[in-house]
Amino acid sequence: xxxxxxxxxxxxxxxxxxxxxxxxxxxxxxxxxxxxxxxxxxxxxxxxxxxxxxxxxxxxxxxxxxxxxxxxxxxxxxxxxxxxxxxxxxxxxxxxxxxxxxxxxxxxxxxxxxxxxxxxxxxxxxxxxxxxxxxxxxxxxxxxxxxxxxxxxxxxxxxxxxxxxxxxxxxxxxxxxxxxxxxxxxxxxxxxxxxxxxxxxxxxxxxxxxxxxxxxxxxxxxxxxx
Amino acid sequence: xxxxxxxxxxxxxxxxxxxxxxxxxxxxxxxxxxxxxxxxxxxxxxxxxxxxxxxxxxxxxxxxxxxxxxxxxxxxxxxxxxxxxxxxxxxxxxxxxxxxxxxxxxxxxxxxxxxxxxxxxxxxxxxxxxxxxxxxxxxxxxxxxxxxxxxxxxxxxxxxxxxxxxxxxxxxxxxxxxxxxxxxxxxxxxxxxxxxxxxxxxxxxxxxxxxxxxxxxxxxxxxxxx
DNA sequence: CTCCTAGGCTTCGTATACGATTTCGTACTG
DNA sequence: CAGTACGAAATCGTATACGAAGCCTAGGAG
Numbered sequence: 001x002x003x004x005x006x007x008x009x010x011x012x013x014x015x016x017x018x019x020x021x022x023x024x025x026x027x028x029x030x031x032x033x034x035x036x037x038x039x040x041x042x043x044x045x046x047x048x049x050x051x052x053x054x055x056x057x058x059x060x061x062x063x064x065x066x067x068x069x070x071x072x073x074x075x076x077x078x079x080x081x082x083x084x085x086x087x088x089x090x091x092x093x094x095x096x097x098x099x100x101x102x103x104x105x106x107x108x109x110x111x112x113x114x115x116x117x118x119x120x121x122x123x124x125x126x127x128x129x130x131x132x133x134x135x136x137x138x139x140x141x142x143x144x145x146x147x148x149x150x151x152x153x154x155x156x157x158x159x160x161x162x163x164x165x166x167x168x169x170x171x172x173x174x175x176x177x178x179x180x181x182x183x184x185x186x187x188x189x190x191x192x193x194x195x196x197x198x199x200x201x202x203x204x205x206x207x208x209x210x211x212x213x214x215x216x217x218x219x220x221x222x223x224x225x226x
Numbered sequence: 227x228x229x230x231x232x233x234x235x236x237x238x239x240x241x242x243x244x245x246x247x248x249x250x251x252x253x254x255x256x257x258x259x260x261x262x263x264x265x266x267x268x269x270x271x272x273x274x275x276x277x278x279x280x281x282x283x284x285x286x287x288x289x290x291x292x293x294x295x296x297x298x299x300x301x302x303x304x305x306x307x308x309x310x311x312x313x314x315x316x317x318x319x320x321x322x323x324x325x326x327x328x329x330x331x332x333x334x335x336x337x338x339x340x341x342x343x344x345x346x347x348x349x350x351x352x353x354x355x356x357x358x359x360x361x362x363x364x365x366x367x368x369x370x371x372x373x374x375x376x377x378x379x380x381x382x383x384x385x386x387x388x389x390x391x392x393x394x395x396x397x398x399x400x401x402x403x404x405x406x407x408x409x410x411x412x413x414x415x416x417x418x419x420x421x422x423x424x425x426x427x428x429x430x431x432x433x434x435x436x437x438x439x440x441x442x443x444x445x446x447x448x449x450x451x452x
Numbered sequence: 453c454t455c456c457t458a459g460g461c462t463t464c465g466t467a468t469a470c471g472a473t474t475t476c477g478t479a480c481t482g
Numbered sequence: 483c484a485g486t487a488c489g490a491a492a493t494c495g496t497a498t499a500c501g502a503a504g505c506c507t508a509g510g511a512g
Contacts, residue, residue, distance in 0.1 A: 263492090263494095264493075265494095275494090279495090296493080296494055297493085298493065298494070
């Protein structure tokens with residue numbers, strides 16, 4: 001039998017709270033810097049503050065919110081330095097995950113990734129940063145999702161989450177990067193198809209992300225001096 | 227003026243609990259598989275269960291304990307597969323951290339690392355795995371602690387913590403690895419001194435750890451077939 | 453006019469209490 | 483004798499309540 005209650009998404013209230021707050025952060029309802037007051041959220045969800053506390057602490061551990069004792073929690077993000085650190089970390093982790101995952105990719109996976117990338121290419125004219133970013137995530141997911149090491153996979157997911165939370169997709173700021181990105185995707189796919197050694201794949205995947213970061217940095221430093 | 231209370235180690239009880247439980251896990255008082263009952267720990271510390279819950283959840287986020295809803299928390303560890311995953315992840319993260327940190331190392335740091343390594347070498351005869359492991363951590367700490375990216379640094383620390391929690395140091399099982407390890411340390415130091423490029427340093431640091439892992443795997447598969 | 457101090461208000465931190473869920477032991481039945 | 487069902491104990495999950503620590507506003511002194 002299914003659950004009697006139709007809208008009983010998660011088991012515990014902590015988890016519901018966790019999922020909801022996270023969703024609101026990623027989706028932008030709670031923008032960076034927003035203060036997360038326990039009592040208010042508790043009221044919103046119709047639960048007590050205790051589960052909310054737990055949810056917030058979990059989000060803190062993931063880096064989505066910052067928390068100060070006796071002060072409260074605020075949505076993390078914004079800070080360009082933070083963006084830099086996250087991207088750099090992700091370049092390393094994602095590169096490794098992609099390399100570890102590549103031997104396990106079948107022809108179907110490659111085809112799927114290539115399909116997504118073609119969609120991205122089509123998306124280049126009449127450019128939509130949000131859609132492009134979503135496709136970008138889907139593309140890379142196909143490549144790293146087979147990573148046999150769950151820890152690394154988890155770290156990749158966390159990195160993507162953090163990037164999602166500061167929803168300013170890089171491509172919004174540096175649209176010129178999108179074209180290169182699509183080309184690099186294709187090159188990466190060829191590398192994987194040709195069973196290149198893990199080292200080469202890792203380096204390519206890492207550089208792909210580093211290049212995005214560099215483009216962002218160049219852009220923002222140019223904007224600074226304006 | 228200093229604190230009035232002499233034994234007020236941490237600010238909040240959650241943090242005290244966190245520190246204490248973590249210490250007990252790392253030190254081995256709570257061995258892997260041990261059930262962590264909230265009420266019992268709360269009693270031990272003379273506090274209520276609420277702060278304990280928070281502490282446990284934090285430890286869960288770090289991977290030191292596993293937690294099942296309505297079941298309870300148990301100290302993680304043991305599982306050889308888990309060890310493998312952790313070592314592999316750490317090899318990647320620590321390699322990157324060491325490479326990023328290397329340009330920031332001064333002559334004093336190198337000297338200190340070399341000193342520790344010489345202590346390790348001296349330690350080889352009349353071998354003491356525990357002491358050796360401690361020195362090993364100190365050696366690597368010197369090398370990666372200057373890593374400018376706090377996220378990566380944090381991940382390295384978490385990795386080391388996890389390894390510490392399954393306190394069976396590799397060197398206890400594979401004493402033969404210790405000698406090679408010391409030599410590789412010296413090679414790594416030379417690489418850093420010669421301002422080798424980051425890529426070479428990263429690769430060396432990663433391989434150093436992978437080799438330890440491989441030695442462990444070889445050892446344990448040999449033990450399996452006995 | 454400015455700076456310092458006092459009080460209240462907001463919000464977090466923790467204790468206690470009670471309901472929910474799981475597990476284990478025991479008795480009953482086929 | 484084996485398997486199942488019931489019930490009690492243990493443990494987790496959450497609500498409520500109260501105390502503690504920051505912050506903000508108002509009032510007075512220099």
